[in-house]
Amino acid sequence: MAATSTPTTRVLVPSGALGISFDKAALDRGLAARPDIICIDGGSTDSGPFYLGTGTSKYSRAVTKSEWTHLMRARAAADVPLVIGSCGTCGTDDTVGWMLDITMEVARELGQELRVATLRSSQPGERVKDALRDGRIQPLAPASEMTAELIDACDNVVALAGAEQIGAALETGADIVLAGRTTDTATIAALPLQRQAHPGAAWHGAKIAECGALCSTNPTSGVILVDFDADGFTVEPLADGASCTPHSVSAHMLYENADPFVLYEPGGYLDVRAAQYAALDERRVRVTASQWVQQPAYTVKLEAARAVGFQATIMAILRDARYVRDAHPWMAKLQAFLADEIHTHMALQPDSYSLEFRLIGIDGALGELESKPSAPAEVGVLGIITAGDQETANEIGKLINPWVLHFPLTEDEELPTFAFPYSPAQSERGPLYEFCVNHVMQLEDPMDAFRLDVAEVGRDHAG
Amino acid sequence: MTTLADVAYKVRSKNAGPFWVTIDIFCGDRSAFEQIRNALTVARLATVLRQPAEAIRCFEIPELNVIKYSLPRPCVQGSRFDRDMHGAQLAVLVAELDING
Numbered sequence: 001m002a003a004t005s006t007p008t009t010r011v012l013v014p015s016g017a018l019g020i021s022f023d024k025a026a027l028d029r030g031l032a033a034r035p036d037i038i039c040i041d042g043g044s045t046d047s048g049p050f051y052l053g054t055g056t057s058k059y060s061r062a063v064t065k066s067e068w069t070h071l072m073r074a075r076a077a078a079d080v081p082l083v084i085g086s087c088g089t090c091g092t093d094d095t096v097g098w099m100l101d102i103t104m105e106v107a108r109e110l111g112q113e114l115r116v117a118t119l120r121s122s123q124p125g126e127r128v129k130d131a132l133r134d135g136r137i138q139p140l141a142p143a144s145e146m147t148a149e150l151i152d153a154c155d156n157v158v159a160l161a162g163a164e165q166i167g168a169a170l171e172t173g174a175d176i177v178l179a180g181r182t183t184d185t186a187t188i189a190a191l192p193l194q195r196q197a198h199p200g201a202a203w204h205g206a207k208i209a210e211c212g213a214l215c216s217t218n219p220t221s222g223v224i225l226v227d228f229d230a231d232g233f234t235v236e237p238l239a240d241g242a243s244c245t246p247h248s249v250s251a252h253m254l255y256e257n258a259d260p261f262v263l264y265e266p267g268g269y270l271d272v273r274a275a276q277y278a279a280l281d282e283r284r285v286r287v288t289a290s291q292w293v294q295q296p297a298y299t300v301k302l303e304a305a306r307a308v309g310f311q312a313t314i315m316a317i318l319r320d321a322r323y324v325r326d327a328h329p330w331m332a333k334l335q336a337f338l339a340d341e342i343h344t345h346m347a348l349q350p351d352s353y354s355l356e357f358r359l360i361g362i363d364g365a366l367g368e369l370e371s372k373p374s375a376p377a378e379v380g381v382l383g384i385i386t387a388g389d390q391e392t393a394n395e396i397g398k399l400i401n402p403w404v405l406h407f408p409l410t411e412d413e414e415l416p417t418f419a420f421p422y423s424p425a426q427s428e429r430g431p432l433y434e435f436c437v438n439h440v441m442q443l444e445d446p447m448d449a450f451r452l453d454v455a456e457v458g459r460d461h462a463g
Numbered sequence: 464m465t466t467l468a469d470v471a472y473k474v475r476s477k478n479a480g481p482f483w484v485t486i487d488i489f490c491g492d493r494s495a496f497e498q499i500r501n502a503l504t505v506a507r508l509a510t511v512l513r514q515p516a517e518a519i520r521c522f523e524i525p526e527l528n529v530i531k532y533s534l535p536r537p538c539v540q541g542s543r544f545d546r547d548m549h550g551a552q553l554a555v556l557v558a559e560l561d562i563n564g
Contacts, residue, residue: 258520258533260529303481356543356544369511369513
């Protein structure tokens with residue numbers, strides 16, 4: 001009898017994230033290639049701490065639902081599992097619930113009967129504090145301190161699930177897996193790993209495909225197909241005119257990675273230093289010899305955000321040539337004057353709030369790092385107020401409003417009037433969130449920090 | 464003046480998670496790779512970014528003619544004084560450097 005060979009696992013990745021659109025003709029080609037699973041990412045920290053702080057999605061519900069409807073149809077046609085990781089940008093329990101709600105709505109509209117597995121990644125504070133007490137929390141570089149008080153102050157804490165948790169969700173026989181926060185690669189790596197694909201290849205191929213066609217010569221085209229087997233993986237972009245080359249594929253390890261050779265995942269790390277990249281033809285690249293290094297302790301990365309204040313903003317535009325030229329000294333003078341005004345009228349000490357002006361057109365994006373002298377026609381003055389509560393931030397905005405409109409460079413000139421683009425000039429921004437945890441948590445069992453539920457959706461249980 | 468961008472194929476910078484930023488210089492060919500690695504030392508980059516040189520990790524990848532720098536974000540992504548949520552403008556500072564400077 002012949003030895004059982006490892007089957008090829010074919011993974012279809014529609015795009016780098018649900019919500020940024022994908023090439024529908026290319027997706028059809030992917031479906032025709034009979035994939036074993038369809039995987040897409042739903043989130044990232046890249047848009048900032050607000051989404052994790054609030055437990056909300058960056059993308060609109062309308063766009064998310066429209067793309068998800070298309071993928072649910074594709075899944076039904078292919079009759080394979082559809083997996084989304086990091087639901088709703090931040091992957092909290094709330095955004096998994098949001099995605100489940102959309103899924104149930106679409107299932108009803110399409111008349112689909114589905115088994116839906118949800119994997120929840122939100123962490124109760126007590127669990128993290130227990131781990132901290134037991135010495136199961138370690139800082140990552142750049143190191144910061146974790147304390148029980150910090151955990152209590154967090155609005156949301158999530159753990160990043162890996163292939164084990166996604167694998168457990170797939171083992172329920174789910175048609176659709178809605179996962180909370182996962183690593184970017186976990187949804188793609190899980191099935192190949194379950195089916196005994198080369199572990200280095202499973203993680204490396206997942207990393208290459210997780211941003212969709214960014215690993216190809218046509219980065220915006222979306223759809224990617226990856227074949228995983230016992231020796232390596234083969235990656236192929238499916239859009240017209242897109243191709244993968246050894247250069248485009250190997251260069252993708254650089255993308256958004258601090259270290260281009262090593263990628264840490266729950267349970268170990270991927271090392272691609274010895275990886276070999278070969279062009280199979282004009283479109284496809286074969287990669288072998290990537291290495292997975294299993295580590296003795298199973299750790300998952302934590303992410304958390306907390307509110308650290310409330311903000312209001314104000315915007316004015318300087319167009320007078322003298323003010324444009326002297327915008328920096330004008331701003332410094334205004335800043336000192338306003339600190340006094342705020343102290344006089346609101347009795348606020350400088351350490352209880354901040355008022356920062358940024359000069360758009362001069363150094364708005366880079367601040368003190370800006371090296372290029374500029375001579376713009378106009379300068380945008382963006383004032384950012386941060387205070388301990390919203391009412392105070394709004395009050396400061398109102399207090400400074402007339403001065404931001406009229407503050408003169410010298411005492412002996414007629415009051416200038418700058419351009420306010422709208423009324424009121426000040427805007428309430430709500431809470432300011434910060435990413436405040438850069439640690440891993442050690443687990444005995446990969447499922448210890450995650451909750452898996454299964455729901456039958458669109459089936460009538462009444463009969 | 465010849466800038467680094469005149470010699471390189473592409474320079475980009477991006478967050479690598481909320482706490483790191485990474486700068487990728489695609490030099491294009493071996494001669495540009497050699498020219499850029501000689502011109503842009505870690506010490507020079509540290510001065511441009513006003514960060515300690517010890518904080519900067521440098522990776523040279525001759526097979527791709529790539530030089531990559533990673534460093535802890537001077538401001539944690541999205542924190543109060545962060546000016547650039549995605550960290551993409553640091554690339555411009557590098558691209559505009561005088562290659563002979």
